[in-house]
Amino acid sequence: MNSANELVGAQLTQVEETLLNIPEMHPSNLRNAVKTIVASGGKRLRPQISLLVAGMFGKQDLRAAIDVASAVEMLHTATLVHDDLIDGSLVRRGAATLNAAWTPAATVLTGDFLFAFAAGLASRANSVRVMSIFSETLGVIVGGELRQQFTNWARRRTREDYTERIYAKTASMFVLAATAAGVVAEASEAQITSLNQYARNLGLAFQIMDDVLDFTGEQATVGKPVGSDLRRGLITLPTIFYIEANPDDPLLPCALEGNCSGETYAQLVKRIRESTAIKIAIAEAGTLANEAKRHLANFPDSPYRDALGAIADFTVARTT
Secondary structure: OOOHHHHHHHHHHHHHHHHHOOOOOOOHHHHHHHHHHHHOOOOOHHHHHHHHHHHHOOOOOOHHHHHHHHHHHHHHHHHHHHHHHHHOOOEEOOEEOHHHOOOHHHHHHHHHHHHHHHHHHHHOOOOHHHHHHHHHHHHHHHHHHHHHHHOOHHHHOOHHHHHHHHHHHHHHHHHHHHHHHHHHOOOOHHHHHHHHHHHHHHHHHHHHHHHHHHHHOOHHHHOOOOOHHHHOOOOOHHHHHHHHHOOOOOOHHHHHOOOOOHHHHHHHHHHHHOOOHHHHHHHHHHHHHHHHHHHHOOOOOOHHHHHHHHHHHHHHHOOO
8 A cells, every 4th residue: 555655745845845935024033933833744644635635636746736735734833823822832742832932922923924824825726615615614713712712611521512622623624635625636526525524534533532642642752741631621532431431520520610730630630541431532533534434435446545544544543
C-alpha cells in the first residue's frame, strides 16, 4: 500500500512552502514567531486529505487543490492560536505558544491575521463554492466555541453536546478539506456527499482519540499535562462514559462544575484512566473510523482511496 507521503509528498512540499510564505507583519519578530508555529507542523492530516481526494480524480497536481490544502491547514493553525489563548495554554507540541510571549490583544489579532491569510489562500481556487464551504466552516468553528462558553454543566455531560462540540472543533475542518478538494477536482454531487460523510466520521474519530490520549498519553509525547481537558472544565467522551458507569463517584460533582482542587483532579484523572471508559471510547472511535471507510467504497479502487482508508486506521491506532 502506498503511503500518503509517497503519493502526494511533492504536493505537500508545495503546501509547506505556501504556508511559510507569510506576508510581512510588524513587528518582524511577530512574523518569525508565527512562522515557527506554522513550521511546527503536526501531522498535516488535513492537507493530506485534500490532496489525496484530488488524487482520486487524477488532479493531485492541480494548483487549486494545493491552494485548498494550504488554506485548510492555515485555518487550522489560526484556530490553534485562538484556542491556546482561550485555554490559557503556554505550551503546544513542546513549544511555547504565541500567547506565552505576547499580550492577549496581539495574540487575538495575529489569529485574525492568519484567518484572513487562510481565506486568501482559499480564494485562489477561484471557486465561489469553495469560499462558501470555507466561510461556513469558519462560522461553525466560531459558533462551537461560543456555544461551549455558554453551555451549562448539565448539558456539557451529554453525548449530544459532546458530538456537537467536536464536530465544530475538529470534524468540520476535515469536511472542509475533503469536500473543497472534491469541488475543485470536479467530483459529482453524490461523490461530494460521500466525501462529506467520510470526513465527518473521520474527524469525530480523530477528536475522540485526542480526548482518549489526554488521559492515557504521557506529557512528553502528547505535549500537555495528562488530564488537562478535565482540569480546564472540558467534559470529553471518556469522562462521559465514566460518569455513566460511576454516577455516585464523590469526586465528580466538583469536576462537573470545574472547581476541584489539583489533588482531586489528579485522583479523578487516574480513576478515568484506569476505567473501562477508555476502552469504550476507543471502540467508539473505531466504529466511526470504519464508517468513514465505508463511504470510500463509493469511489473506484486506487492507491489514493487506499491511503484515505489508511488515515482512518491510523487515527484509531495513533499514540500521539
